[in-house]
Amino acid sequence: MADPQYRLEQIIKVLRDKGHRITPQRLALLKIIAKSEGHPSVEQIYEQMKADFPTTSLATIYKTLTLLKEVGEVLELNFATAGSHYDGNKPYPHPHVICTRCGQILDRKSVALAEISQEMARLTGYEITHHQLNFFGLCPECQKAGPG
Amino acid sequence: MADPQYRLEQIIKVLRDKGHRITPQRLALLKIIAKSEGHPSVEQIYEQMKADFPTTSLATIYKTLTLLKEVGEVLELNFATAGSHYDGNKPYPHPHVICTRCGQILDRKSVALAEISQEMARLTGYEITHHQLNFFGLCPECQKAGPG
DNA sequence: ATATGTGCAAATGGTTTGCAGTGAG
DNA sequence: CTCACTGCAAACCATTTGCACATAT
Numbered sequence: 001m002a003d004p005q006y007r008l009e010q011i012i013k014v015l016r017d018k019g020h021r022i023t024p025q026r027l028a029l030l031k032i033i034a035k036s037e038g039h040p041s042v043e044q045i046y047e048q049m050k051a052d053f054p055t056t057s058l059a060t061i062y063k064t065l066t067l068l069k070e071v072g073e074v075l076e077l078n079f080a081t082a083g084s085h086y087d088g089n090k091p092y093p094h095p096h097v098i099c100t101r102c103g104q105i106l107d108r109k110s111v112a113l114a115e116i117s118q119e120m121a122r123l124t125g126y127e128i129t130h131h132q133l134n135f136f137g138l139c140p141e142c143q144k145a146g147p148g
Numbered sequence: 149m150a151d152p153q154y155r156l157e158q159i160i161k162v163l164r165d166k167g168h169r170i171t172p173q174r175l176a177l178l179k180i181i182a183k184s185e186g187h188p189s190v191e192q193i194y195e196q197m198k199a200d201f202p203t204t205s206l207a208t209i210y211k212t213l214t215l216l217k218e219v220g221e222v223l224e225l226n227f228a229t230a231g232s233h234y235d236g237n238k239p240y241p242h243p244h245v246i247c248t249r250c251g252q253i254l255d256r257k258s259v260a261l262a263e264i265s266q267e268m269a270r271l272t273g274y275e276i277t278h279h280q281l282n283f284f285g286l287c288p289e290c291q292k293a294g295p296g
Numbered sequence: 297a298t299a300t301g302t303g304c305a306a307a308t309g310g311t312t313t314g315c316a317g318t319g320a321g
Numbered sequence: 322c323t324c325a326c327t328g329c330a331a332a333c334c335a336t337t338t339g340c341a342c343a344t345a346t
Contacts, residue, residue: 024319024320062310082310
């Protein structure tokens, strides 16, 4: 993973360059997603935010996440299970492995996805802008626990 | 794609074998998703259902789709855009190409995904049960229309 | 005959929006 | 100083649930 501090400054620069303000609330959110190894949900971000900003609202978090999506500095993961998760470390498409029981989300290195993406573009005439590849199953811990 | 008639009978058999009743409403829904080439949304299924069953409710459609998911006879696609889409032709994981402007959804043959899936399982210790691979971008038609 | 399925209406829950007040630049 | 941002509350909308009635088996 990239250096969290560098990543944070990178996001701030992008926001500033595009004319967006860096408020204390935004800075707090940026710190959370820039250093997050796990892919936090909105609710998890909200809980962490409340430590520093007890009056922070979910609306502000959603608005900031939407902004970050627009400038391409966060990746939104959404599965059938309610509630999106966000990745501020690697805002570009990449594979994930998700435990369907405990919800753990792992990152994995790309597996020649760029080539697959190009092949898709060639076969369909599409101009591919992004993709999402998710693997679902049981993590080793949940396998031990037996069928639920 | 498989023969729609065969596909329909296959789904019916699975439901019967698992002790579920084949009601007229279910049959109508099965016909819709068994022959659908495009990946219909709940709303689209609902509209088609109303032709034969004007009193059909969304609740029933959701319940039936949930049942079909449980028995593995339909694949649910859900992106960030509100509203899931369902594939009754190919209920197993496979790649899709989605136009982010007009919403068109294309199927594509699997690109060695089984191997990638195995590799993921090996690297993570996960027991992979399913996956989802989606490519997003602009379809040829929408590219012509220019940036919107 | 009877448990399962249907369909209405109400509830749920994640996300979005409107707007008055606040503060970053 | 000004316009973008915040945060509250209300709205939204896909999906789920409760329950009385209907019906496939």
